[in-house]
Amino acid sequence: MASDCEPALNQAESRNPTLERYLGALREAKNDSEQFAALLLVTKAVKAGDIDAKTRRRIFDAVGFTFPNRLLTSKEAPDGCPDHVLRALGVALLACFCSDPELAAHPQVLNKIPILSTFLTARGDPDDAARRSMIDDTYQCLTAVAGTPRGPRHLIAGGTVSALCQAYLGHGYGFDQALALLVGLLAAAETQCWKEAEPDLLAVLRGLSEDFQKAEDASKFELCQLLPLFLPPTTVPPECLRDLQAGLARILGSKLSSWQRNPALKLAARLAHACGSDWIPAGSSGSKFLALLVNLACVEVRLALEETGTEVKEDVVTACYALMELGIQECTRCEQSLLKEPQKVQLVSVMKEAIGAVIHYLLQVGSEKQKEPFVFASVRILGAWLAEETSSLRKEVCQLLPFLVRYAKTLYEEAEEANDLSQQVATLAISPTTPAPTWPGDALRLLLPGWCHLTVEDGPREILIKEGAPSLLCKYFLQQWELTSPGHDTSVLPDSVEIGLQTCCHIFLNLVVTAPGLIKRDACFTSLMNTLMTSLPALVQQQGRLLLAANVATLGLLMARLLSTSPALQGTPASRGFFAAAILFLSQSHVARATPGSDQAVLALSPDYEGIWADLQELWFLGMQAFTGCVPLLPWLAPAALRSRWPQELLQLLGSVSPTSVKPEMVAAYQGVLVELARANRLCREAMRLQAGEETASHYRMAALEQCLSEP
Numbered sequence: 001m002a003s004d005c006e007p008a009l010n011q012a013e014s015r016n017p018t019l020e021r022y023l024g025a026l027r028e029a030k031n032d033s034e035q036f037a038a039l040l041l042v043t044k045a046v047k048a049g050d051i052d053a054k055t056r057r058r059i060f061d062a063v064g065f066t067f068p069n070r071l072l073t074s075k076e077a078p079d080g081c082p083d084h085v086l087r088a089l090g091v092a093l094l095a096c097f098c099s100d101p102e103l104a105a106h107p108q109v110l111n112k113i114p115i116l117s118t119f120l121t122a123r124g125d126p127d128d129a130a131r132r133s134m135i136d137d138t139y140q141c142l143t144a145v146a147g148t149p150r151g152p153r154h155l156i157a158g159g160t161v162s163a164l165c166q167a168y169l170g171h172g173y174g175f176d177q178a179l180a181l182l183v184g185l186l187a188a189a190e191t192q193c194w195k196e197a198e199p200d201l202l203a204v205l206r207g208l209s210e211d212f213q214k215a216e217d218a219s220k221f222e223l224c225q226l227l228p229l230f231l232p233p234t235t236v237p238p239e240c241l242r243d244l245q246a247g248l249a250r251i252l253g254s255k256l257s258s259w260q261r262n263p264a265l266k267l268a269a270r271l272a273h274a275c276g277s278d279w280i281p282a283g284s285s286g287s288k289f290l291a292l293l294v295n296l297a298c299v300e301v302r303l304a305l306e307e308t309g310t311e312v313k314e315d316v317v318t319a320c321y322a323l324m325e326l327g328i329q330e331c332t333r334c335e336q337s338l339l340k341e342p343q344k345v346q347l348v349s350v351m352k353e354a355i356g357a358v359i360h361y362l363l364q365v366g367s368e369k370q371k372e373p374f375v376f377a378s379v380r381i382l383g384a385w386l387a388e389e390t391s392s393l394r395k396e397v398c399q400l401l402p403f404l405v406r407y408a409k410t411l412y413e414e415a416e417e418a419n420d421l422s423q424q425v426a427t428l429a430i431s432p433t434t435p436a437p438t439w440p441g442d443a444l445r446l447l448l449p450g451w452c453h454l455t456v457e458d459g460p461r462e463i464l465i466k467e468g469a470p471s472l473l474c475k476y477f478l479q480q481w482e483l484t485s486p487g488h489d490t491s492v493l494p495d496s497v498e499i500g501l502q503t504c505c506h507i508f509l510n511l512v513v514t515a516p517g518l519i520k521r522d523a524c525f526t527s528l529m530n531t532l533m534t535s536l537p538a539l540v541q542q543q544g545r546l547l548l549a550a551n552v553a554t555l556g557l558l559m560a561r562l563l564s565t566s567p568a569l570q571g572t573p574a575s576r577g578f579f580a581a582a583i584l585f586l587s588q589s590h591v592a593r594a595t596p597g598s599d600q601a602v603l604a605l606s607p608d609y610e611g612i613w614a615d616l617q618e619l620w621f622l623g624m625q626a627f628t629g630c631v632p633l634l635p636w637l638a639p640a641a642l643r644s645r646w647p648q649e650l651l652q653l654l655g656s657v658s659p660t661s662v663k664p665e666m667v668a669a670y671q672g673v674l675v676e677l678a679r680a681n682r683l684c685r686e687a688m689r690l691q692a693g694e695e696t697a698s699h700y701r702m703a704a705l706e707q708c709l710s711e712p
Contacts, residue, residue: 065108068093072115084124088134091119095137098144105148109141113158116141120167120178132173139177146181152188161185161193165200169207179226186229194233205230205240213243220251224263228270236271241279244271249289252296262316265300268293269319272326277338287338294327294347296320298354305357312361314374321381324351332388352392355385359396362403370410379407379443386450390457398460405467408443412476415442444476445496448503455510465518470511474524477504478531485535498548505551509622512558519562529563532556533578540581547612550619553582557626564633571636579630579637583646586623589616590666592656602661603653624669631676638681647677647684651691659699671702678708685709 071090098104119138124131145151167178212223251264280286297320331344454460539549593604677684697706
């Protein structure tokens, strides 16, 4: 063994005999003074030339951590030495050790992080070479630690982020190294950095934003690349938004090469993702800037995707997608839009061309690329477009529909196998960091609004049915419903889950109306009906979920008409519970409300319904119509309704309010239910007569009800 080591040792000595002599003196030192002198010599030799890993390890073996620890914490320097000399020597030794990744992660290095962080902001002569050397060594240590697997976490916990922010803002020696290290830490652990040092990071953002707004040289392009990393996960300060928008307006309004323009587009995309359009000023300048952003984004998308075989800069195109999405939102906004009508028309035209390029790209995507993030981003922007516009590019969209169904099915099934439900509701972030190689996501959530529109049209609906979309949507609905069931914390769920469930209901409503045969023959709708029946009773009791309850109730009632012969609907406990809950939803919508100066009350919306009636009323009327249709098909339903006292209470309500306060469509809806209940059951007729049904029918000119109640 010794014979193997001796050649290497002799070789090291021949390379740096001076260092070996100093190491010998260090090993033979008898007291602190001799050890201190030897360390100075070793440090000098190390800085005078490069050393390999073996030599570095030999220095560590000779020195260890004990003496550097004493140097770093010593408060008294030898006579004639500045007070920072000992600390500088200790840091220099640590910097030497940290060149070894194993030593950089050593607990004796990690516990020095708070001390090292203080050196970054320590006051002193800025021209002192020794102090500058110590600062360089400190950054070398911290950078080495940051490069270890758990290093960023230790640095953040040790207060390094705040120290780096202060060092950068002080613009003292090494402030550029502070910024570089900050960038690395934010890229590695953004959330933790902001949690530990938000005020300091916001101060850096203010400084960078101001520099960006004022920059007239090439530094503004470098700042474009840095600034996305410093945007907080919460609110961006208004003064920063003003500076960033002004800087971007100057850059993008100039003639630029792609390497200059692309970072600016990515910064604008990050702002759009974080703030929507709030960072863009109102008025003419803001509308022109937004129009410029969207036009540039559309041009980039077309250039990247229309040419087959060219390499796509996916990060840039994804950023352009975010800007297009902002354009879609502003073009469809009716109130307080930044855009004027001619601008909207022009942007819709250029976005249509860009979406055509997206469709062209997706048609080329093979199965091997379906898990790539860029494909997901492309499906996202297409979904955003289809949510608002399905009439244009109809031929191209129909051609792409089979791919979209297969793509959504693939991602759904893989996520289901992984049992990672949280990933199903994750939103796509325009991230400054490189995404992972694979990026499974909830593609169906993105496509639901567009499919809702398309299922109304004969051609697209036939394609969706042929490709198995209804079965996939049923499975998806049932899976997403599990997230809202008892045992899950619904408070942490994003709004997109409930919105997705509502949109699924709308698609199913379209299919019930336009493809009733599908509902009857496809077994997945039987499973869906069972879930609706068991879920509605608890749902109608939950605060803040009335709109979802309305969707579930109305869909269930319409499906019950088509599946009335199913054993599950023949008065089973589940079916009785469902219809009782549906009656509760339908019956609680309106109340009698007293009016000042009048003896008679008026029919008014109940408080829970009033704020969302604009979104609710179509479902309510459809639900009333569907319930009416179920009564003659389910013989047990009329007695159940009578036991709930709905017909009696409905007549009592109508009798207590002024007939002029009840709109004709309300009269028609109420009469439809009362007539079918009266026709279906003798006891219902008798109960209505006892509740002055004939008189009420006469007051409201409900001829059909009046005639029905006059019969035996």
